[in-house]
Amino acid sequence: MATFQPFPRLPFELRARIWALTVEPRPVDISVSAHYLDGRKVLPVSSTPVPAPLQACQESRRELKKYYQRAFSELYGSHGAWRRYVWTNLDLDIISIGNGWYCDIYEPIAPLIQRLQFEGEISSSPFYFSCIKRLLRLFVNAREIYVICKDVLSAWYGALEDHYWPCGEENVWMIDPE
Template sequence: MFLFNNFPPEIRALIWGFTVGPRTVEVNITGLDRRDRKKAFSLVSTTPIPAPLQICREARNLGLYKQAFSDVGSKLRYIWVNLDIDMISIGKSELWHFHAVAPSIRRLRFQREHQEDFWFVYESKELRRFVNVEEIHVVCQDGWFDWGTAAVDISWPCAEENVLLFDPDEDLTIKLTEVDQMCIDWMEETTRIARQEENEITRQELADRVPL
């Protein structure tokens, strides 16, 4: 019987490489009190360790995944990730927790309410720390329509066409650029109707002044 270990090392490495695919890795902060940032908090993840790393030492030594996020949280913990392809999903965890690793994250997912003051006024500015992010997914707690001005309100660190909005209530996925254009179209249509109504009122007023 021909065994896997009978393959040359370079062939085995190639096969191990084929086992790697993009994942959504949940990375969350627990035990947080926003009013006291010195309070102890912990890094947790519900995402299983990648299967190849659980099989043998050879797969672990190939560097298919790296230990990351050990700088996040008050306890020394890490999560196995491939930051080149994995989507880092932080849920409602606040962005400032990830300052140390922000430059290494290429794909980011989080859940926010755009009209919430803390996000809109303060936290959205933290996105500038994610200087190498290429793709951002936003789960819209308040629905996608309330994010219509987000292209203007927020300085996104990646191309706006790479920002996707997810509306869990409507089970809808839409690009930020599409929402932006829809809002522009809506404003233009609203302005057109308002002008049309204003012109009609003016026309009616002029008609009323004409003697019979």
């Protein structure tokens, strides 16, 4: 009968492959704090935790740094001796920026984002005619865009034709939150 080898005794190549298999797409929330809304400093916030395997041990952290990077520190500016960041895989993770009203703060990192998600209310003409155009101009390298339609889905009829979507219309997903 074969014996089960504890994980640390497996060959390094197998352990490294197992760590790599833990990388999967996930939603990463990056939204604007109330401080920005009050006209104070730009403070993006994220409720997304660090991927658990990154915190498992030194070996996992070393291996998974090949897939994850510290991102969004550019948005925070310099606040003392430390800078905030979010661990993300910009090739796989879906970056959710909330309602997108303050999309200009994402300008330093926007070209790196491949998969974008935002909430929109098309019946709100300022959003539709102003914000969505700025969003699409900033996120030029998005391969997939997910739009959480805050009003009825049918209100978004024709939205694909009204704008140039950097990922192509076939890679835009309109999502009814209900």
